Amino acid sequence: MHYDEFIDDQNRSVANDLAVVARADPGQLFVSALRPSGAEPPGVPSYHPGRPADLCIVTPTFNEAENLAELVRRIDLALAGEAWELIVVDDDSPDGTAEAADRLHAVDPRVRVLRRVGRRGLSSACIEGMLASSAPYLAVIDADLQHDPRLLRSMLQRLRQGDADMVVGSRYTAGGDLGTWSSWRARLSRGATQVAQRLAGVEIADPMSGFFALRRDVLTTRVRRLSGVGFKILLDLLLTAPRDLRVVELPYRFGERVRGESKLCGAVVWEFGLLLLDKLVGRWLPARFVAFGLVGLLGLAVHFLVLSQLYLRTGVSFIAAQAFATVTAIGVNFAVNNLLTYADRPLRGLRWWRGLAGFALICGVGAAANIGVASWLFTRHAQWPVAALIGIAASAVWNYAVSARYTWRS
Ligand SMILES: Nc1nc2c(ncn2[C@@H]2O[C@H](COP(=O)(O)OP(=O)(O)OP(=O)(O)O)[C@@H](O)[C@H]2O)c(=O)[nH]1
Ligand SMILES: [Mg+2]
Secondary structure, three states: OOHHHHHHHHHHHHHHHHHHHHHOOOOOOOOHHHHHOOOOOOOOOOOOOOOOEEEEEEEEEEOOOHHHHHHHHHHHHHHOOOOOEEEEEEEOOOHHHHHHHHHHHEEEEEEEEEOOOOOOOOOHHHHHHHOOOOOEEEEOOOOOOOOOOOHHHHHHHHHOOOOEEEEEEEEEOOEOOOOOOOHHHHHHHHHHHHOOOOOHHOOOOOOOOOEEEEEEHHHHHOOHHHHOOOOOOHHHHHHOOOOOOOOEEEEEEEEOOOOOOOOOOHHHHHHHHHHHHHHHHHOOOOOOHHHHHHHHHHHHHHHHHHHHHHHHHOOOOOHHHHHHHHHHHHHHHHHHHHHHHHHOOOOOOHHHHHHHHHHHHHHHHHHHHHHHHHHHHOOOOOOHHHHHHHHHOOOOHHHHHHHHHHHHOO
């Protein structure tokens, strides 16, 4: 089939799809709302099936079904005349966000969905969404309407001018605004911004922004060195080979979330720390291993707390108290690692219990390795603290490597 015929065919099938959707469910035919007449400049219709997208907008979603249609409507208005596409990267939201995106796709094929199962994480979602596009310009926007899509046109213009590699929607430049944030949240955001600026040497005013656009090659030349940890994809990009990246900031006001729930929680601070750690020492030591080690220290504290309470206060024998403390510490270690170290692929339900059993087994072997290595070193006249530390290090490496492979399957 000749290419022109193929395109005609595509157009006809899209027109048919629209007719089918309109007949099946008139309520879904918001396509007229998506494209109010007169919004497009004359002679440049914004909707061209088959026209390759110049700008790919990626929106990460978790439980944003109620916001998607309005987001698409606003993007369509803001980018009338432009060839754009929207990739919704959904982490298998239970509220049916992916299905909502599928319904939008049926009436507007510029909307696509990338569904990830058994995974979580805003940064990795954005990276995978951007990699799924062939558009020369990419943008990232939240799905909950807190980022104003009208800024997308200016972002695209700045990128096309060629004097910027990346354009960031900034809440901290003149004209920008945090909106209606509570004082603790504003303080947290400013604190994290200052840490990123002072510790990691980031120069821009709002490296924590989740609203930005970039040339595709800026991503592709860095993608293998990105951490993909947590919430802060812009910071990740900025800290990956930051030299000679020309960044322009455009002010915007952070809007209020009207529908759906925030996914912001305490883990964001932890993930921010992990990201910085990965950027600072990740070349030598994986951040996940450091996280695993820190959780291990917490397990040690739990062990001593339980042991001392049982042995000193209740008259339980030392062996019984030690055994109970060991089991508790393993359980706590597993639960906290599942929540924090592996927040991007947590085990749930039955898999949680199976994971716990496997983890306990791995730790048992780790403890044997610890004792084996330490006593071997001790018999070779190593000083006892050195022998003990090397034994602990050996079991930590074993526990981490084997649980990453079998418990949380990397
Ligand atoms: N794919 C994916 N998207 C996520 C995940 N967590 C959050 N998101 C999306 O990322 C965007 C930002 O998350 P929000 O919870 O709105 O975070 P926020 O804007 O800093 O917080 P609020 O102001 O309280 O809304 C939204 O579109 C979320 O649906 C996730 O684990 N996976
Ligand atoms: Mg939000």
